Amino acid sequence: MTSAPAEEASRPPETEVSLPGFGVLTIHTSALEHGQSRYEILGRRIRGTLVVVPSTPIGGPVIPTAVRVRFGDDQESSGSGWSAPRSDEPIVHGVRIHGYTDAINPRTVSRSDHFLTSDAVARSDSGRTRRIPDGARALTEAAVVAVVKHWHQRADRPALLRAAARSSAADHVRHEDQQIARLQAELQTVRDERAAARRRILQVAGLVRRRQPDVQPPVTKDARVPFIGPDGVPMGILTVREKEVGVLPGRVVYEVEGGRVRGTWTVGPDLYDYSQAIPQGIYISYGRPASGTAPRACVGEPTVNGVQLSGGWAHPRRSDDITPTSPDHLPAQVRLGPTTSTSAPAATSQRASAVLRALALHYLARPDEGALRIAAGKQRAGTAAAAARERLCRLRKRDSLLTSRLRRHQARRQEYVALLTGPCPTLTVEPTRGPLPLKPAA
Numbered sequence: 001m002t003s004a005p006a007e008e009a010s011r012p013p014e015t016e017v018s019l020p021g022f023g024v025l026t027i028h029t030s031a032l033e034h035g036q037s038r039y040e041i042l043g044r045r046i047r048g049t050l051v052v053v054p055s056t057p058i059g060g061p062v063i064p065t066a067v068r069v070r071f072g073d074d075q076e077s078s079g080s081g082w083s084a085p086r087s088d089e090p091i092v093h094g095v096r097i098h099g100y101t102d103a104i105n106p107r108t109v110s111r112s113d114h115f116l117t118s119d120a121v122a123r124s125d126s127g128r129t130r131r132i133p134d135g136a137r138a139l140t141e142a143a144v145v146a147v148v149k150h151w152h153q154r155a156d157r158p159a160l161l162r163a164a165a166r167s168s169a170a171d172h173v174r175h176e177d178q179q180i181a182r183l184q185a186e187l188q189t190v191r192d193e194r195a196a197a198r199r200r201i202l203q204v205a206g207l208v209r210r211r212q213p214d215v216q217p218p219v220t221k222d223a224r225v226p227f228i229g230p231d232g233v234p235m236g237i238l239t240v241r242e243k244e245v246g247v248l249p250g251r252v253v254y255e256v257e258g259g260r261v262r263g264t265w266t267v268g269p270d271l272y273d274y275s276q277a278i279p280q281g282i283y284i285s286y287g288r289p290a291s292g293t294a295p296r297a298c299v300g301e302p303t304v305n306g307v308q309l310s311g312g313w314a315h316p317r318r319s320d321d322i323t324p325t326s327p328d329h330l331p332a333q334v335r336l337g338p339t340t341s342t343s344a345p346a347a348t349s350q351r352a353s354a355v356l357r358a359l360a361l362h363y364l365a366r367p368d369e370g371a372l373r374i375a376a377g378k379q380r381a382g383t384a385a386a387a388a389r390e391r392l393c394r395l396r397k398r399d400s401l402l403t404s405r406l407r408r409h410q411a412r413r414q415e416y417v418a419l420l421t422g423p424c425p426t427l428t429v430e431p432t433r434g435p436l437p438l439k440p441a442a
Contacts, residue, residue: 035159058175071098194396225240309334330352
């Protein structure tokens with residue numbers, strides 16, 4: 001059994017550091033596991049143990065650049081968390097200091113850094129905590145600054161940092177693996193979208209060269225079209241007359257009358273579908289487009305149940321899911337002003353929805369529906385090609401950014417693996433133990 005004098009003799013020599021405004025601090029230092037450093041300190045109205053812990057946060061530098069200072073000697077007990085007391089927590093002006101500091105930059109540390117936040121408290125013997133009193137706080141700050149500055153000058157600091165990095169390297173490898181998998185999946189999605197954008201450009205170019213199929217002129221004979229509620233109950237018969245074909249490429253203007261319905265509707269491919277060179281879906285306007293450049297601005301808006309309606313219905317990407325009874329509730333707006341509107345009454349909205357479904361199916365049954373869609377695609381080919389090129393440019397930039405991030409995470413993973421598989425840093429590590437007496441500074 002080692003005697004106290006022999007243990008005292010084996011300890012490193014005392015070092016004195018200046019605490020401006022507080023005298024001199026006597027310290028003993030030793031290395032602990034995981035790159036931590038124990039500082040047993042003694043000064044005027046302060047004594048105890050501080051442990052300097054290199055900070056290794058997830059996503060931070062591979063080799064730590066910051067440290068935290070823990071108050072007390074032993075590690076936190078498993079499962080007990082921050083609140084567990086530690087041996088030899090510093091006593092400062094008669095106050096026991098518990099917890100740890102925020103991350104500190106050892107190269108620039110000063111008392112103005114405000115590193116004593118809510119993780120550093122005064123703790124009573126009963127376990128109650130409170131804010132560190134001002135006098136004890138000032139002396140604790142001065143001691144932390146002195147200890148961290150001393151730690152920064154240690155000859156074994158590189159080995160301590162490497163040991164700390166090695167101790168957490170396995171967790172970092174798992175984190176980097178997760179980031180690499182996430183980025184690889186996102187990168188694959190972006191590259192699939194790049195391929196789709198390139199195909200879109202080629203499709204639009206092919207559409208421009210394609211001969212326009214014939215579009216039939218307006219049919220002079222009226223059509224009788226039933227319209228049905230979402231519950232399958234017939235609402236009546238509409239008399240539908242084709243007024244114009246090609247008011248805008250691909251769009252047909254219908255004049256409709258019957259079943260408390262009267263006015264003009266315009267039907268064509270979806271205005272907003274740029275997913276394909278030839279637009280799919282359906283867009284129905286209440287009224288006739290007022291010009292060839294603003295398809296949503298309409299004149300001659302229809303009435304349903306005596307209520308004049310405005311706006312339109314966009315059904316994007318597909319039209320094969322439209323039936324006489326679905327979708328069950330479609331847009332029906334009443335204009336309040338040049339830029340404002342409100343929803344139509346429920347009964348009016350239900351009847352208008354049935355009309356929209358009936359007109360969509362009537363349009364889709366046209367023998368020249370495909371020719372109408374090609375005409376709409378040709379009309380907006382320039383815009384579609386420009387949009388596809390702009391999207392391709394954005395995707396290339398995104399690809400480059402993700403590739404750069406992926407390489408960075410792959411390089412970080414290699415560095416952490418090298419820490420795990422490389423030689424252990426050479427350090428003389430002392431076990432955690434209780435405090436030994438120090439000779440007070442003169």
